[in-house]
Amino acid sequence: MTLMKLTLRIWRQKNARTEGQFVTYQLDNVSEHMSFLEMLDVLNEGLVAKGEEPVAFDHDCREGICGACSLMINGYPHGPLPKTTTCQLHMRHFKDGDVITVEPWRARAFPVIKDCVTDRSAFDRIMQAGGFISVRTGGTPDANALPIRKRSADLSMDAAACIGCGACVAACKNASAMLFVAAKVGQFAHLPQGQVERKERVKAMIGRMDVEGFGNCTNTYDCEGACPKQIPRRFINEMNRDFIWAALTE
């Protein structure tokens, strides 16, 4: 097992109202088998032992499915490894002597609460605006009672893979939430249950997205590259089409 010495430059900020700054920490004996978050756990144990405030960061499932973990690591959302959340990023992708810069997501719509924790409730409010189906679907239907083409079911599932982590916003030069919203619109747009409110949904969710202060898409696609769930840009295209169609047929 290789042990590494690392230098960490981590964003520390007491709360939403104070200014933050980078603080440098040295860590010896980092195992290559640790996840990035376990490495931060070790750092925090050391800080607590010294009577210092541990570094706050978001995490929950630690298995790449909940979307809680975040962190801008060396200039990449969720770190330099593609298709991987921070909790699934392992220290073997770093090497002895590395300097690692760790920052929170930066966006007006994601204000920092503490250290590297941001308030991502703007995403929840976008979901509340239209990320649901309000037609009565009854009890659990029999399998195949409502025929759905395999292709449509697959596309809907592809969109539904979005875990709402916000890496797309973090990666975008405009802090645009288009990939997230496109995934959440797209998961319904390909299913029959999603058709009734299709136009209202896209207008309401985009309206909320704009109100929350996210930027506008300029089709640079850093979101797609940063997304741990590989949500493809096609959903942004489809959402654009749906929105334009909804506006024209109003």
Added chain:
Amino acid sequence: MRWLMNVLTSSIGAKALMAATGLILVLFLVGHMVGNLQLFGGPDMLNGYAEFLHSKPLVLWVVRLGMIAAVLLHILSSIRLTLLNNRARPTAYKLKRPISSTFASRNMFLTGLVVAAFVTYHLLHFTFRATHPAFATLKDAHGRFDVYSMVVQSFSDPLIAGAYIVALVLLGLHLWHAIGSTFQSLGLMSPKLQPIVSAMSLALAGLLVLGNVAMPIAVLLGLVARTQGVTLP
């Protein structure tokens, strides 16, 4: 009207406006280039073409007014969007690396600004002839306004030719991202189309740059015959 404003100020509506106006500008650029390449056909051809355009004032002015509207909407919308986008990230990252974006796609406003400055100069130069008032007196053998001599004499100055070449390359950068981007903004893209549109975007942008820089470069290299006319100060 209110409905239209709401749509055009929404994030997606504003992008659709950028795309639609941008598309009009691209179509104009194609026509503009094809027309101007008649420079290589000699003075008779180019001056005849210029006279033909001016003999249709109605068409000319409809096109001009359409272009002015498209340019104004495109620029105003781009300024508004760029301000909004900058405001969306008030605190910059200490370290931020591009992933799937290109230099062209990240610098659209910058290349756009250069294009705006260039278009302004270009109009002052060839349309209003404010930079060289002496051009106004140029007449060819048929008594027509001598566009050919104006162009050839202008581009004989390496400074002017160089400015055109640099600006056109930056316009090419703008178009490389823009042409493909238009499809996505209007919801006309698809995974199958994506590689085709990308290739077409590069090809058309490349063609527009090459076709246009061919004129100053050919003049600089002395490949285009000079005619009589005023000498530049």
